[in-house]
Amino acid sequence: RIHLIPGFIGSEQANWMFEQLLQDIPWGQRTHIRQEVCFEEPRLTSWYGELPYTYSRITMQPNPNWHPLLTMLKERIEEFTGYTFNSLLCNLYRDEKDSVDWHSDDEPSLGKNPIIASLSFGATRTFEMRKKPSPEEDGDYTYVERLKIPLDHGTLLMMEGATQEDWQ
Structure with a gap:
């Protein structure tokens, strides 16, 4: 299930929050190695959590030092x-060239059907x-259902249930 909540954070408050996070978050760019080729992620990231987190064979170390604004947003x-x-x-897309590749948030550390x-x-x-294609489609994404969801400033998107199992 997917839930879209436009205006979860009002525009003026979202403007202030965005500026604070841009300035205060320790953004970093991670390097990946695939088939002996190094490349930088086309975005900046920052990890917060009590445990390490691994995706795309990169492990981010525990970082329990949440920025107060992030703690407030989490609680809200x-x-x-x-x-x-x-x-x-946190992902920072600096311009239209920054992106994230097709993926599911289905790492074992997140548990089954993470929210x-x-x-x-x-x-x-x-x-x-x-x-995700059915087994009969043998990994062919040509005819699978696709969604395009505009995410505006201050919008909250929730993904629940089998979303990560069934979708990229």
Whole structure:
């Protein structure tokens, strides 16, 4: 299930929060190695959580030092949704060239059917999802269902249930 909550953070407050996070978060760019080729992730990231987090064969070390604004946003989302969250990966897309590749948040450390909350700040970006092909389709994504969701400044996107199992 996917839930879209536009205006979860009002525009003026979102502007202030975005500026604070841009200035205060220790953004970094990670390097990946695939088939002996090194490349930098086309975005900046910052990890917060009590445990290490591994994706795409990169492990981010525990970072329990949440920025106070991130803690406040986490608590606000928890109060609104009724769920508890224990970690956060901040992504900063600097321009239209920055991106994230097709993926599912299905790492074993997240457990079965993790609940993902995504809060967007800044320019509107299109969040694309595609249904994973059935075994009969043998990994062919040509005819799978696709969604394009515009994420505006201050919008909250919730992904629940089997979303990570069934979609990228």
